[in-house]
Amino acid sequence: MPITVCLADESVTEKIKEEAIKKIFDYFIYVDEKFSTYKEGSEISRINSKEIKENDYSEDMKIVFALSEKTRLETNGYFNILTPEGIFDPSGLVKGWSIYKAAEILSKLGLQNFYIDAGGDIEARGKNEKGEWWSVGIRDPRRADKSQIVKKVSIRNNGMATSGSYIRGQHIYNPYTGRAPLRDIVSITVIGPNVYEADRFATAAFVMGKEGINFIEQLDGFEGYAIDANGIATETSGFNKFTKNI
Amino acid sequence: MKKTVVTSFFIFVFVVYSLYQYFGTSQKIEYVASSAQTKPSQPTPVVKKTGLYTDGTYTGNVADAYYGNIQVQAIIQNGKITDVQFLQYPSDRNTSIRINNVAMPILKSEAITAQNANVDIVSGATDSSQAFQQSLGGALAQAKNS
DSSP states (O other), X not given: OOEEEEEOOSSSOXXXXXXHHHXXXXXXXXXXXXXXXXXXXXXXXXXXXXXXXXXXXXXXHHHHHHHHHHHHHHTTTSSOSBOTTSOBXXXXXXXXXXXXHHHXXXXXXXXXXXXXEETTEEEEESOOTTSSOEEEEEEOTTOSSTTOEXXXXXXXXXXXXXXXXXXXXXXXOBTTTBTOOOOSEEEEEEEEXXXXXXXXXXXXXXXXXXXXXXXXXXBTTOEEEEEEXXXXXXXXXXGGGGTTTO | OHHHHHHHHHHHHXXXXXXXXXXXXXXXXXXXXOTTTSOTTSOOOOOOOOSSSOSEEEEOOOOOTTTOOOEEEEEXXXXXXXXXXXXXXXXXXXXXXXXXXXXXXXXEEEEXXXXXXXXXXXXXXXXXXXHHHHHHTTOOEEEEEO
């Protein structure tokens, strides 16, 4: 899975850009080593094996747990890092959160025009090298290859996250029904003020199935585009603010 | 922007100073007072541990400015997090959630059709969050300097 970073600031030196790239990739490695449920020695794995107690969580782990709890309450329980198997998997929040934190690193180094794309979740700030809003294509969820897009949007100072089931099958679970397959919506894309917000709500909205787009509709400051198994897309009422510049 | 940075810096300094005064030099903020630290004549505080979390209020350190200003305070009662306060949160918008029963507007629908791929970025669940973790170690990094 590629992480793509594009730095479009003209006035920033190459040296600073290189330093910036290095810093954020070091940060992503740090995140991986702490939060990967695939790594036995990661903090989250050691929490799940009961080696580490709540009071001894690292600061970032405490923050992620607190943000996860906040999200669980805000989504009526549809977002829940406790899996049906009884272990914690905060990846539905950590992904957007860590991309957002990486963007903050870039911002603090003085960069204002860039995007970070990690696994299809995007934080885009400022404008592209042509001085326009960043243009993003939403993939066709029915196709395996990345080249087919079905919708184009342009964003600026936004985060965009897509939650879907088509790539690896059902990796998502409904906290209320367990691992029963989720079939009605194939993908939902959420655009919000930053990728942390977009990701956590996209994760919850996807689990909600057909109601997910209504949830996003009622959320101040967020727009969404849901695609169902028949190739019919439904968008929130303000979504066209991101399509009118195309 | 600069004002915000300066203000954030002063808030950061003030909070760190306050925390330093309150908690001493310990990096880790622990609510549980261990019996080793209390004098024998003082009663040991009773800490309820009924649920997943130990009761109390715990406040994360102000996150190092390198990673951004965030400080989270979670209040735990009866073993559950009952409130999460963001003492510093790098969002300039409130996420106001209105989940109510007003009639939903009819949302626009369309059949999806292929578009030309003339875009800066492609969004999609190219991989699940699990794959993000799996492959992050060997992530293929493309840094495009424009």
